[in-house]
Structures are given as C-alpha cells and as structure tokens.
Amino acid sequence: MRPRLPWGIRLQQFVADPQPVMPILAQLFNDHEVYVQKSVANNLNDISKDHSQLVIDFCQQHWHESKTGDWVIQRGLRTLFKQGQTAVLQLLGYQPAAATQLTTAKLTVLQAAAQLETVSELSYRLQATDIKKALPLYLGYRVHYVRQNGQTSAKDFFIKRINLKPGQPFEGQFKIKWQQLTTRKLYAGKHLVALLVNTEPVADQIIDLEL
Incomplete structure (x- = not known):
C-alpha cells in the first residue's frame, strides 16, 4: 500500500488519493510487531510528501494514544519535521522559533580541511539567558555535500534532544x-x-574536502 515504496512500483492511485489507505493504517497503528510499526510510519512519511495536511491531521488525532503510537508518529513525520513545519514541531513539543531565543550559538571545527577516510570533529555551544523555563531542543546538523557539477545537496543528521536550562550553557x-x-x-x-x-x-x- 505504500505510495512511494523505494524498491517497488510507485502506486500512482495512492499518490493521487491516499484516503483508501488511511483506515488501514489506523487499524495497524498500535500493532505490537516492530516491522508493522515501521511500515505504518514509512507509509505515513510517503503520504506526507504529497498530502501533508492529511498526515498532520491523522497524527494529531492519534498523538499520545500509546507509547508505540507516538514512536510511529515521530518516524512518520520525519520529512515534515525536517522541513520545519510549524504544526509538526508544535505537536512534538518543540518551539518553531526556539533558535531566536538563543543568546549563544557557536560551532567550531578542529581542522578546516579533510581527506577521504578521515573524520572531522566539530563542537558546539548553546545558551539562552532570557528564557524562564527549560527550552526543548532537537539538535542536528546539515551537510551541504558538493556534487560533481559543483552544486550542493543538503543532508540532515540527528544529534540529540535536550532541554536547555535558562542561563546554563550546553x-x-x-x-x-x-x-x-x-x-x-x-x-x-x-x-x-x-x-x-x-x-x-x-x-x-x-570544511574543505580534498580527494
């Protein structure tokens, strides 16, 4: 039923109209098998690429229904989350404008040049002095990979989730x-x-990558 199954034929009828799939996903939403949970999440993520509001509505309806369901929702919303969709950030407990509340945001790299089969180490420092309560943050990093034509292609990676305490650097x-x-x-x-x-x-x- 996945509209955009990576190794299968794209199901154009469900790309155009995923409504027939939604009741089935709802029925499987709290299944105890991990492979079914992942399948439901991946299906939601597929649908979100063409019908974002439909998936947001579904996830808002089922949020906090169960611990397993919340995991499915977080995985199913990953594309919309990376896009910074306000409703998705708020549903998962993050302020869309949290970055503007930071008084310190620094990123440093140990070495500005790198070669293949090496590792670049980066460190960061965050602080928010004017907040009154802990600020939930989802930390990640984005690498703009250079392509063969000289253009770049961005890829996001997850670091960790934290609660940034008022005035205390992290x-x-x-x-x-x-x-x-x-x-x-x-x-x-x-x-x-x-x-x-x-x-x-x-x-x-x-970081200047040398081959």
Whole structure:
C-alpha cells in the first residue's frame, strides 16, 4: 500500500488519493510487531510528501494514544519535521522559533580541511539567558555535500534532544566521516556544515574536502 515504496512500483492511485489507505493504517497503528510499526510510519512519511495536511491531521488525532503510537508518529513525520513545519514541531513539543531565543550559538571545527577516510570533529555551544523555563531542543546538523557539477545537496543528521536550562550553557560534539557510500559519492570542495536547532540553522563552518 505504500505510495512511494523505494524498491517497488510507485502506486500512482495512492499518490493521487491516499484516503483508501488511511483506515488501514489506523487499524495497524498500535500493532505490537516492530516491522508493522515501521511500515505504518514509512507509509505515513510517503503520504506526507504529497498530502501533508492529511498526515498532520491523522497524527494529531492519534498523538499520545500509546507509547508505540507516538514512536510511529515521530518516524512518520520525519520529512515534515525536517522541513520545519510549524504544526509538526508544535505537536512534538518543540518551539518553531526556539533558535531566536538563543543568546549563544557557536560551532567550531578542529581542522578546516579533510581527506577521504578521515573524520572531522566539530563542537558546539548553546545558551539562552532570557528564557524562564527549560527550552526543548532537537539538535542536528546539515551537510551541504558538493556534487560533481559543483552544486550542493543538503543532508540532515540527528544529534540529540535536550532541554536547555535558562542561563546554563550546553556543549557537545559530533563527528563527520568522509567515506564513499553506494548511496552518496563524495567530491572535492568546500562543504558547508550547519548546526540545526529545531530544524533551523544557527551556526556553520566550512570544511574543505580534498580527494
């Protein structure tokens, strides 16, 4: 039933109108089998690419129905979340404008150049002095990979979820492995790396990849 099954034929009738699928997803929503949970989530994510409001309405209706269901919803909303959809951020407990409340947002890189089969280490520091209560943050980073034609293609990665306490700085690190993959080929050039707070870029650094 997945409209955009990666290794199958795209089901154009459900791409155009996923309504016949929704009652089935609702019936399977709280299934105890993990593979079924993942399938429901992936189906919701597929549908969200063409009918975002339909999926948002479905998830709002079933939010906090069960712990398993909440996991399915979070996975099913991943594309809309990365797009920074306000309703999705709010549903999952994140303020869309959280980045504007930060008084400090720094990203540093240990070495500005990198080679294939090496690892770049980056550190970040966040602080919000004017908030009155802890600020829920979804931290990630975005790599603008250089393509063969010189253009770039962005890919987002998850770091962690935190509650940023008023006035207290939060520091952390993450690493980027520069290796060729079957799904992504690396090319030499300046790669922009941005720190994301609730899907919004707040600081960035450039890493020059040499082949």
